[in-house]
Amino acid sequence: MTYQRWTLRTANTSYTVRLSPDGPWAELDAWGPLGVEDGPSALDWSRRTHFITPADAAPAEYLPYGLRPFTGSELVVRGPGEDRGVWWEFDGAEESDGGLRLAFTDEVTGLRTVLCYETVPGTDVILRWTEFTATAELRLERLDSAAVNIPVTGAARLTYLAGQWSQEFQRTQVDLPRGTFTIGSLQSVPGHAYAPWLAVQDGEAAQSAYGVALEWPGNWHITAEAEPGGTVRVRAGRVPHEGAVHLAPGETLATPRLACAFSPDGLDGLSRVWHRYERRLSGDRLHRPRKVLYNSWEATGFDVEAAGQLELAKVAADIGAELFVVDDGWFTGRADDTGGLGDWYPDPEAFPQGFDRFVADVRALGLDFGLWVEPEAVSPGSRLHAEHPEWVYRVDGRPARLVRNQLLLDLGRTDVQDFVIGTLDRLLGAHDIGYLKWDMNRPPTERGRPGAGPADLVDLDAEHVAGYLRVLDHLRAAHPDVTVEGCAGGGGRIEHATLVRTDVVWPSDNTAPLDRLRVQHGFLHAHAPHVMSSWVTDAPGIFDPRPRSLAFRFVNAMCGVLGIGADLRAWTPEQRAEAARWIARYKEVRDVVHHGEARLLGTPDDPTCGVQYDAGDRTVVAALSTGRLDGAPLLPGRPARLRLRGLDPAARYRDTATGTSYGGAHLLHHGLPFAWSAEHDADLVVLRRL
Known part of the structure; x- marks a missing residue:
């Protein structure tokens, strides 16, 4: 049987598609x-179907309802x-490098549908995504990126x-023999x-x-569905507002891009692909x-x-910090979380x-200087809300609920985007600010835009996303030297569209x-690690x-981008001295942590776990004890051991602090x-490798 077939190759993998x-x-x-395509397809099937169509059983890359009526x-x-x-026909392929x-x-x-x-x-x-072009008015009720x-x-x-x-980010696992997971x-x-x-993965013991x-x-x-023929089919995409x-x-x-990755080295290897x-x-x-x-x-x-912030800044500088960030509370009307949002001017009393x-x-x-902002939010008592009540999401005739005592601006509106861009340009242009922390502390609840036409014709979710990305793109272009941190009540908005436009994110x-x-x-x-603020x-x-x-x-915070948030005024001289030593050590190894290959050693459920970073001839190991700390050394026992990975078993490695030398095989075994x-x-x- 002959059919058209195309193979995409990455550094170490092959992805082959056929008609x-x-x-x-x-x-x-x-x-x-690489080379996995050389042989009969592991996804081929007998083509015997009962109560379903061939399209329902096929490992299809993308199918519309119409051709695939039963299995999603x-x-x-x-x-x-x-x-x-939709019942379509193939209309050609375009290959490029x-x-x-x-x-x-x-x-x-x-x-016209194009799989990209x-x-x-x-x-x-x-990367996979899909493009749609219409010659007549259409309603897309589902528009996934890929399968x-x-x-x-x-x-x-x-x-x-x-x-x-x-x-956030609790690693969770489930086995799916049959059925749907979403x-x-x-x-x-x-x-x-x-x-x-x-x-x-193909079962618990799978290597890849x-x-x-x-x-x-x-x-x-x-959505992942374990299908009858021994295939898991994963569909992913955006969910449109108002359902279409x-x-x-x-x-x-x-559609949004779906990044697809493979590693023969399990979840740990897959993590390095994403890194x-x-x-x-x-x-x-x-x-x-x-x-x-x-x-x-x-x-x-x-x-x-000012006086209290400067007192903290002096202690932070003394222990080795390089950047001082003033968080929420610096602007007019912000004595607590009930006011001030939207009126982004420094409080003259403060x-x-x-x-x-x-x-x-x-x-x-x-110290470099940074500032916290929440540009999508507005307080009901603010001047901004009094001047532009139409700028918030609302539904006519319905009460506006407060979350964290605030409302959410409709960032899908170009006038709201222009206001946010103008506000950030003013702050960054008028003051010597090198770091901006963008926070978002409430999701939209009453999701409407009165006066914009029929609600089901307005794609509010996509428009908000486009406005958010437009502002971030402007920040990148107009203020390239400003470091941008992404935050949404912790880790509420972390994905690749945000990561490509920010420098670090706040996981929790x-x-x-x-x-x-x-x-x-x-x-x-x-x-x-280089995007993980901790x-x-x-x-x-x-x-x-x-x-x-x-x-x-x-040690835990040094596994990413190190920060300090404690009240340093309450720390003893001994604590400050210890902090200064750790910060100095971090500065010596952060290039390895941020640019090296990371390996997760164990899990927090183990008595000892850690992260290993390798770059050039240096290996950095952050080791942490999560188990019981009593008993030792009164009772006999052996030291805990953390097996390293990825080292040369024939090489020797020296601990730069103690001078102890280890064989690579010893560290691995x-x-x-x-x-x-x-x-x-x-x-x-x-x-250090010798």
């Missing part, structure tokens, strides 16, 4: 390590007054990142409950892992050192005034000698040591209250030894 011999659709032929489709379309359904476009047309609806593929150089990521087919021999092991506010968000952001990321991540900071879903998107004649609409991809997303900005940050929020809350003098005093300490508002360890463990499965604070545990040392808090105690529950080891 199906059974109908007018494309289907996956092979996906895995990626596209549901109807014209005015017409029944749902690292790219592929497969077109399908339906004469009845006039819809693009490899990302230097990575093992393939991904993964062959399995038994129950599929799904790994996803779940949680809630202050408990995660998503209708909060206009990815949300705290689930990350738009999923990994699939497949993964998808959706590039979309609005409403979304990822209208496509006008002559209009072309592109390499995100380092590429950072571009030249990757090589700008992420400065050691001090943020004053947990020390002062809304009680922001800065009696002027805000510029305050910034200059901070910078005179050798929870900074307690053992709680934060679990957040970061899950986060590093999907995202790179603070050292005095916060007690919310979910795991067991105490941990200051060293534990520092036995591991690094750690003698934990209540006073010593974390360590940072730097090994």
Whole structure:
């Protein structure tokens, strides 16, 4: 049997698509390590069907309702007054260097659908998305980005990142022998409950892992279905507001991109694929050192005034911080969370000698200066709301609910976007600000825009996303030297569209040591260390209250981009001296942490876990004790061991602090030894290959 076939190749993988011999659709032929396409397809099937159609059983890349009526489709379309359904024909392929476009047309609806593929150089990521062009008015009730087919021999092991506010990115697993699994968000952001990321393995013991991540900071879903023929089919895409998107004649609409990845080295290897991809997303900005940050929020809350902030800044500078960020509370009317949002002017009472003098005093300490903003929010009592009540999301005749005592601006409006851009330009142009923390603390509730026409014709979710990205793109272009941090009540809006436009993100508002360890463990499965902002604070545990040392808090925070958020005025001289030592050590290794290959060693459920970073001839190991710390050394026992990975077994490695030398095989087989105690529950080891 002959059919058209195309293969996309990344650094280490192949992805082969073919035209199906059974109908007018494309289907996956092979996906895995280079050369996997050389042989009969592992997704081929007997073509015997009962009560379903061949399209329902096929490992199709993308199919509309009409052709695939029973087992789930990626596209549901109807014209005015017409029944749902598209029946298309293949209309040609375009190949380019690292790219592929497969077109399908339906004469009845006039819809042209193009399946788009693009490899990302230097990575093992393939981007997929779909483009629609209409010749007549159409209603798209479902418009997924892609479908991904993964062959399995038994129950599929799904790994996803779940949680809630202050408990984001919890690595969670479920086995799916048959049936449907769905995660998503209708909060206009990815949300705290689930990350738009999923990994699939062929059972618990599978060595390889497949993964998808959706590039979309609005409403979304990822759905995995274990189908009868031994395939897991993953569909992913945005979820349109009001249940549909209208496509006008002559209009072309592109879906969000779905990043698809494969690693033969399981979840840990898959994480490194995502890390390499995100380092590429950072571009030249990757090589700008992420400065050691001090943020004053947990020390002062809304009680922001120049003298107290400068006192904190002086101590922060003394221990080695490089950046001072004033969080919420710096602007007029912001004595608490009931007012001020929208009126973005420094409070003259808080800065009696002027805000510029305050910034200059901070910078005179050798610190860069940063500021917190929440540009999508407005307080009901603010001047902005009094002047522009029409700028908030609302539904005529319905009460406007307050979340965190605030409303949400309709960022899909160009006048609101222009206001936000003008506000940020004014702040960054008038004051010497080198760091901007963009926060969002409430999702839209009454999602309407009175006067904009029929509600079902307005794509509010996509318009908000477009406005958000327009503002971030402007910040990048107009203020390229400003570092931008993304935050949404912690980790509520973290995905690739945000990451490519920001420098760091804030995974969670929870900074307690053992709680934060679990957040970061899950986060590093999907995202790179150089984007993970993490603070050292005095916060007690919310979910795991067991105490941990200051060293534990520092080593944990040093696994990403180090920050400090504790009230340094309350620290003893000994604590400040210890902090200064840790910050100095971090500065020596942050290039390895941010640019190196990261390996997750164990999990927070193990008595000892950690992260290993390798770059050049250096290996950095952040080791943390999560188990009981009593008993030792009164009772006999051996040191805990953390087995390293990826080293040369024939090489030798020297601990730069102690001078101890290890053979690579020893570190791989036995591991690094750690003698934990209540006073010593974390360590940072730097090994240099001899």
